[in-house]
Amino acid sequence: MIVWKIFEKPRLKSPILVEGLPGIGNVGKVASEYFIEKLHAVKFAELYSDHYPYHVFVNEDDTVDLPRNEFYYHKAKRKGERDIIIITGDIQSMTPHGHYEIAKAMLDFSKDFGVKTIYTLGGFGVPALPKHPKVIGAVTFPELRAKYEKLGVKFESGERVGIIIGASGLLLGLGKLDDMEGLCLMGETLSRPMFTDAKAAKAVLIELSKLLKLKVDMKDLDDRSVEMDRAIAKAKEIEKSMMDKASGKDEFRYIG
Amino acid sequence: MIVWKIFEKPRLKSPILVEGLPGIGNVGKVASEYFIEKLHAVKFAELYSDHYPYHVFVNEDDTVDLPRNEFYYHKAKRKGERDIIIITGDIQSMTPHGHYEIAKAMLDFSKDFGVKTIYTLGGFGVPALPKHPKVIGAVTFPELRAKYEKLGVKFESGERVGIIIGASGLLLGLGKLDDMEGLCLMGETLSRPMFTDAKAAKAVLIELSKLLKLKVDMKDLDDRSVEMDRAIAKAKEIEKSMMDKASGKDEFRYIG
Amino acid sequence: MIVWKIFEKPRLKSPILVEGLPGIGNVGKVASEYFIEKLHAVKFAELYSDHYPYHVFVNEDDTVDLPRNEFYYHKAKRKGERDIIIITGDIQSMTPHGHYEIAKAMLDFSKDFGVKTIYTLGGFGVPALPKHPKVIGAVTFPELRAKYEKLGVKFESGERVGIIIGASGLLLGLGKLDDMEGLCLMGETLSRPMFTDAKAAKAVLIELSKLLKLKVDMKDLDDRSVEMDRAIAKAKEIEKSMMDKASGKDEFRYIG
């Protein structure tokens, strides 16, 4: 089940799709949210699915919302810039095949707005937190490697990365079946649960901004690390407790 | 798979949907069942699903029944009252996506009877059993907070509640996508398995009765706590044993 | 996915559906297989499903077969007898919702042959193996209790049995939604994995034969207990090992 809530149908000129969702170090999510904020990007659609957790979040103003992913757009303002669609959100699919269904729905939706190029943002785990996290790329076709190398992207993922899990991987993999241009930018981060890495997100955003020829003020991003850690730790605790119940680890089976 | 068994199609005037299903402290289930009994509400439909456990219950008279949720209606008797549809039952979905499918089916069914407002009843866990359990609300839209606050509902859920799991959450979350008015009333209860909290149910029912301008005699509710504890403990023991088999914890795989 | 393999479409006169599949003590399976053998019942259909395990069995003659359930028929030979359809097989669904889908498919198929009455056979666990296992019944409607009590069936299931799991339960539960007459005969057996209880099966068969006014020679059934124990122990060991792999308990993920 995929349910779209569409607020606006913006006219965009072959926009680039940028995805940043929760994942290792929350690199993608932090990067996409900061990007949206600094660009004053406009939310135009939400995606709901029964592959997301079966609960509502209670917001600070005592209202509730289903888990969802959100679509924002940004229109090019200067020459050389490109129109952009940004995907962000609180969650990814809880089921393996849900990842496929949702990534496919995102691609179909994006193609209706003229998307032919996809950039996905994520982290990749290293044993110790690096002082200056490297960002490395992976692409959908061999010829793109040369193109993006010229634009400054480093390519060591073939040696260092085995697989890319979730939306960041599947959007590229499914996009490749439709001959779409795709790039994944991965920042080195610590492979530890409950850790949000604003530094890695910053490193990824710097690369992304260069590719998109956008100037993004990075100074608020460092401060953000501390407050996000707290919020995400709380959310994960709740989530984990729910998953334990769903998987029968907990004796308490009835929920509501 | 959703199967409806419909006994009657009552004509109702923009009824309010009230949901109380098994969950933490069984607050919602106890409240809805007691409410149905005291209002002499009439059962008019049953919902069956393959997301419910794959067994039948054996009743005291040696008959069997599939797990199900039940729909009752109550017609307004005095000025100021409203027609009501009440959902109760023994179980909730065993699968995550089943929660979505069933909540959606319940909403679609209810909308056919003119439902535009949903009240869901539940508990929220506190570390120690409170002498006088508080009841707090959560709503589908910000403007409803003010409306229900005037009617006496307390709102601290934004601070105290992270998520609302199952039907109580999803009916509001999915209803919100259809612009429905929704309120969840949650009573403080002990977050402990196998615990049925008639006191919290009473606190929730008092709030609900005020909102619905109904007088409900509460005196039988206190006695009920003890007997329900026993029955539910037995049911959960059986359920757990079945789940262990289904999840392969038990060596005994064949069932029948 | 349900796939039917139909060998013959026998003309039957409002046949009674008798189900005996693997379960506690394998009471149902042993009873139905012995019944088929002694009646010389004829196989006329097989049911295959992707809810069954994803393997083939290798038979003694080096051929392979998918897991399946089998349908046999027996035509009444004397006055007072009834036509009968018997369901037996090696497995039940591996997934909870598969139990529903398969039971529904079995009912729909049986109704095409005029089935209006269902007898399901099973065991119910007791702490110690009884010398003379009792057989108790459960029915789809209260009035059937009196009818079958007159025919000699004991009814203590309301007190002693909480739930009936799998096909034996769901065929009655789903049949009840279609107003079908249903009876479950359960023999007392030991609630222990890897145990096949020919004595309980015999007790159930004696009751069944009385109801169906059939004389079934029981003398081979006692001998059978020993050999079945061995075969089933082997099958379960294999099954368990496959389930461990499927559920990720085992490090060895690749299969084939």
Add this chain to the structure above:
Amino acid sequence: MIVWKIFEKPRLKSPILVEGLPGIGNVGKVASEYFIEKLHAVKFAELYSDHYPYHVFVNEDDTVDLPRNEFYYHKAKRKGERDIIIITGDIQSMTPHGHYEIAKAMLDFSKDFGVKTIYTLGGFGVPALPKHPKVIGAVTFPELRAKYEKLGVKFESGERVGIIIGASGLLLGLGKLDDMEGLCLMGETLSRPMFTDAKAAKAVLIELSKLLKLKVDMKDLDDRSVEMDRAIAKAKEIEKSMMDKASGKDEFRYIG
């Protein structure tokens, strides 16, 4: 979800379908890959599915690919040879019912090219690594046992093999429902995770080549064992870590 990527529609004369996918000892996968290489078989189709893991593989050239199974064809070059379709790939379904859906899709696809005969390749576990691994067969119909015995295939699977799991089993089992001729060739191998057995693969390939009247140079196969062990060990480590996350064993729930 099954997605086909078809590069070519070769005209084949009642080709034999040969399947070799990952499994115990990776016997089937090693055999099919070596076979493809030595025959210079041509890839003409790829099968993608949401039953495969929800990630992309990062290749050595920094490009990404979804998990997939691949179809190659080989045209008969000499009299007595047969056209062949070979299935190979990195993975099998992650879900039980996905095994059925994928095997059925493979059969339907193959039948469009005239396939009526299926050979599946795999291993079967023995407690100690044999010096000269035996190869034994299983067939879809009893009369095939005699046919293949004359061609040199040994048949002890009825005694030694309980079940054949995954594609090697289901292609035969589902093919049998369509009256297809099927043979599984299983090589003795060590039942140990992370073990790739080129020796067993060689034994299976020798049998297969005899049946197909093809001469396949085996000398590179021995060298291959060592390098494959390393690559597969790495892949499994990654896979396992992903599965742990998916199954909630790991506290780190968010992926991306």
